Amino acid sequence: MPTRLSDRVGVATAYAAGGVLIIAVTVIMSWLVWQGIGTISWDFLTTGPAPGSLEQGVAGGILPALVGTLIVIIFGMLVAIPLGLGVAIFLTEYRQPSWLAKGTDTAIDLIFGVPSVVFALFGLAIFSQGWLAWLSNPVGDAGMATAQSFFCASLMMALIGLPPVVRSSQAAIIGVPNQQREASYALGKGRLTTIRRIVVPGARPGIATGIVLGIGRIAGDTAIVWILLGGAVLQSPPDGWYLPWNLVDFLRSEGSTLTTYIYFSSPAGEGNSPGPAYGAAFVLMVVILFVNIALIRLSRRKIGKR
């Protein structure tokens, strides 16, 4: 124990902070499990909300929300991964012209720092233009669009998922040993071939980490979904939504995700039925947990490789 009083107080408060942290974690997690696990059932996961049921806090499931979360993750990352990888390669392997490199670097920082509700506003402004109505649905004949669809939400989600992909890939690409690049050049391979064959495969664990981080951010975002996918909870997905020829129509339609489902069914939303909200929160937390387990696995693999 330190001799000085100020040090003793400091150490004691640090221990207290650790204690508060442990208690808070225990309380929140056990609350979520305790409340959530009772709601979870096969029906809850595989049906949509029954008509009129959410308001009364009775039956109904979260299938549309679960599907919605999966769709914004998949389509958001489908855009974010090539974009992010491209930016990362530019920022590490090319960096010419340098003003563009600096500008892009700052742009990624800004995209990371800007709150998602601003992206939602941006999406609303741009996707409500009539010429982009093919991404959602036209409103009347005023040359406007609803700007509410899986397409719109996923495109903005791509911006949320982008910065982690860029930063993790960047770090991983820098970590690829230079000898490997030089060996490839020595064999007469061009720059692009070297990047495709040597650099990207070598950076794979880091790129994967970025992707998983991006998935976590997208799965947890509410504001974009609320504004760009519709503020209501769908009763059920349209019939046959999973059929490939219905896909475009489905992606142009409104929907919900786990986050908006929770918001909607919480006392703050219109649903006000805590039961399903707990259930959906539990499921969402399980998703986040899997994401983090994947992250830990990936970081172990990276360390193991060295």
Added chain:
Amino acid sequence: MEPMDTPSNDPTDERAARQEWRHAHDRTSDLQAAGNPTDPTMVPPVATADAEPAGTQAAPPAASTATPAAAQPTERIAKSMTEHPAHVPNPSDLVLAIRGLRVAFSGNEILHGVDIDAPRGAVVALVGPSGCGKTTLLRSINRLTELAPTASINGEIQLDGQNVYDRGTDLNLLRRRIGMVFQQPNPFPMTIFDNVAFAMREQAKTRPSRSSLMPAVQDVLQRAGLWDEVKDNLDRNALSLSGGQQQRLCIARTLAANPEVILMDEPCSALDPRSTARIEELIIQLAGSLTVVIVTHNLAQAKRIGDYAAYLLNGDVIEQGLARKVFEDPDQQSTRDFVSGMFG
């Protein structure tokens, strides 16, 4: 602290047990050897800003009271019947006595029961090939080894007869009594003044004022031979100094804690020859008023500055004693092979 009174802890017994220590050592000739042009690692002495005259090292305050302890010369040491280093008042007065030290990391033993003596006021050089455990040995003295969670440490290290591994040892006090200078100069990211005043502020009960610290800061910077170079900008970031200056700052910072022993872990390996010479000179000046235990893989350096030397190989002490004896007339073939590499 309770006195230790088991027989093996008695310095006089130790004396009987380790006759090598008693052999005389002519420091002056050692310094001359330092200027030996055949030695490739040697640097000519540099003029320093420090006002102290060259050769101070030969006349520390303790010199006059030194009593020749070489009453019973060992038959093996033929050539040197001279006295022990002049600034070591009494070679049987051990400030540090390491007894049966075993250190293992994750079950892999690095030191296999090491015994080493460090007489008060001496410069003790630990030499050996890399990986022989000398750094681990050094770091065990101020109990830094145990910061690694996998380390297990057995044996005794007595500081003034008190085992530093006793339960209830005040680690912070121990580390103030045994200072350490690291291989890489490691001044903290703060001003020169704050670096030097670090330990004083650490030891003060209440926050001392800058002006009250100034005399002591000046004193240790002067002892470290850095004062003239930095006196005009004490508020400069310490990281802006050159490597050699940084290392001398670290020595000053350690001196400011007023330690009895300073451990040095290859303090010159990251420095250029000029800075190295400067620091060697400083170590020689410091000896006498305190004890220096220095790890080096530069044999020429060990020979230049060491009063006593210990040769370690694969976690065992092969030979130890007066530096001159170890380097010039070693008893063990292994030592001879190692030492001969010095000029070969």
Added chain:
Amino acid sequence: MIAISAFMLIVIGAIAIFVFYTGWPSFSANGLSWFGTGDQPLDVQLGNSFLGDPETGEPSTVLNAWPAILGTLLTTGGALLLSFPFALLGAIFIAELAPKRLAAILDPIVTILAATPSVIYGLFAILVLAPRIERNLIPQEQAEQLSAVVTLTGANVLLGILVLSLMIAPLMIAIFADALRAVPIKWKEGAIALGCDEWRMTRRVSLRAIRPALVAGTTLAMGRAVGEAIALSMATGSIGFVPNPLDGYFFFLEPVRTMASSIVDYSEGFESPELKANLFAFGVILLITTAALTIGAKIASRSAERRLGGGQ
């Protein structure tokens, strides 16, 4: 690659242009009084811009956004004041003081907490914390005295601060603890070799060395807090009220509505151009604030790093 990177600049530019362009009518109609307090409560003004002014029937462009600005300032400021010291001490605990095994458990937990969606914290706040605040902290008589002005419920400034702290404290702990661990071992050993224990070492050396991370982590957390819409829409009561400092302790138990949560709360009224302009004007302020935080943090931590790296 060049095209993709240039595209990023275009995206950032487009975000700024579209948000500014759509929000501009709100600023131009109100001038500097946009930032001031108005005769009518915020909620009435926002309602009038959607439904139309009761007197004229025309959608009103009047907006005096001070209540929303104050709501954002109060919740963000309160959360930072509460969570910065907590996060710093918690990070010191995890990185330096806690037994290694406990730290190895707490590490991933903190990461998961930092990654937990804000809507879950919002749900926790409104379902678990709000009833307890209402029951234990709001005496009936006082609430009745104030009932003419505002209805006090469990959802209020205090709950907003708590829910934001739940969000940003783990984020800051994770960043600070990583930075503490990354302090060069030579500095840590140097301090220990001079007789510091872990606490003194952290206080005197590590905290100096991690200043760039302290700046970066705090500004990142601040950006998150300023821009948080959903959790605050759930936790603050979502009433455009200006808490009265004269109410003393009740100041923190009065509801507010932040800029970000206003956007979500009124998101169903976007077809009204006037309301849309008002909500986008909030977006403009959020965009400017967070962009300034991002760039400010970059400059600040870079100069702090330069100072650590040597030179003057």
